[in-house]
Amino acid sequence: MGCALSRLFQATLGIVSLATLLQGASADKPPERPRPPPPLANAQLAPSLKAAADRDRIALHALEPLSDELVEGDFTVAWVGASDPKGNRQWLIQFRRSTATQAEQTAARNREKKKYLSWGPTVTFKSDVQALDLWIAGPVTVGASAKSPEIAPVQRVRVLAPADYLQLGLDNSLRVDQHMHRRFIALRKADPTFKPSHIYALDKPIKPANIVHAKAVADRIQFTPEMERAWIGGFVALEAFYDLAHDVPAIRAIASVAIDRPSILKLSKIATGTHFVTSFGLGQTRLIDPATIGLIPVSTESFDAPFSFAFGDDPIVTGLMVVTKPMPPLDTTAGILAMIAVHPEDATRQVHIALISAVRGKGSRP
Secondary structure (H helix, E strand, O other): OHHHHHHHHHHHOOOEOOOOOOOOOOOOOOOOOOOOOOOOOOOOOOHHHHHHHHHOOOOOOEEOOOOOOOOOOOEEEEEEEEEEOOEEEEEEEEEEEEOOOHHHHHHOOOOEEEEEEOOOOEEEEEOOEEEEEEEEEEEEEEOOOOOOOOOOOEEEEEEEEEHHHHOOOHHHHHHHHHHHHHHHHHHHHHOOOOOOOOOOEEOOOOOHHHHHHHHHHHHHHOOOHHHHHHHHHHHHHHHHHHHHHHOOHHHHHHHOOOOOOOOHHHHHHHHHOOOEEEEEOOOOOEEOOHHHHOOOOOOOOEEEEEEEEEEOOEEEEEEEEEEEOOOOOHHHHOOEEEEEEEOOOOOOOEEEEEEEEEEOOOOOOO
16 A cells, blocks of 8 residues: 555645635635544543653653754654544654765755646755654554553654755645635635636646646736745645655554545546645635644644545545644644544544644754
């Protein structure tokens, strides 16, 4: 499943569609959507996870002032909970910044990324590599009849990540999403026949005939080059965070709880041109105070927004993210404070993620 899922996600991020943005939105505010429960609302940290963190001196429930400077040793800690017919399980994951060796820098992937916007511009992103040392405790099964070890098992994994991509900011992408929604509402009021179609991005050049259609819509949205880069930059950041997680089998296995494994029939459609679609925000972005839902009380502006990945019209996963400005050390998770991912066919299969620590390192700049 791992290799196929990796290809699926890469294809997913190849196209970003806004065609459904205004479905059901006839007022000046976005349509109401159900709010999932706070990530920590019905869960307590498993004692064996805390024991592992105490033994290895992993700081829990700690928040230090954020900064613009990257420092070696910066780290965040995420609590992860998963539920499916097999039961409820928990993990703790520390993402700790380290300095990449010369050999690691030479072997680094994804040093440059180009995104082709449907209305003509090409946006290029470049990044240096940084190393992240992951400390993963778990899984621990929780429940009335569960037998947990006194100290949870721990894995240590080193991964390479494009530092600049993780710092692009999902929050900036959502600010553009809010602007686009406001423009769409205004344009629909002025012209009820207006449709926000043809606005998307691909990883390959777009046909000139398609650009003509999209440019007419983009001009009415009033994109600036800064907005274009901020909007698509959020998807690059999301892709970088996924790549980081996908490189670690233990984290990939957690994600599989909520992600629908596409059938062979769906996979075969790749050759026929069916697209994978990423949706993020879709005019339903909202400002939020993370502390009100049990998250770490960061001082930077934060948003919650729905997301989904789909193969054509078939959803692969749906959910909600809470994001903020990726100031170090929060850039180690691309500014994602929390995430709830739900399987599209079985709502009992869920993965909840919430940052519970963000601590500055004591070393030098990598």
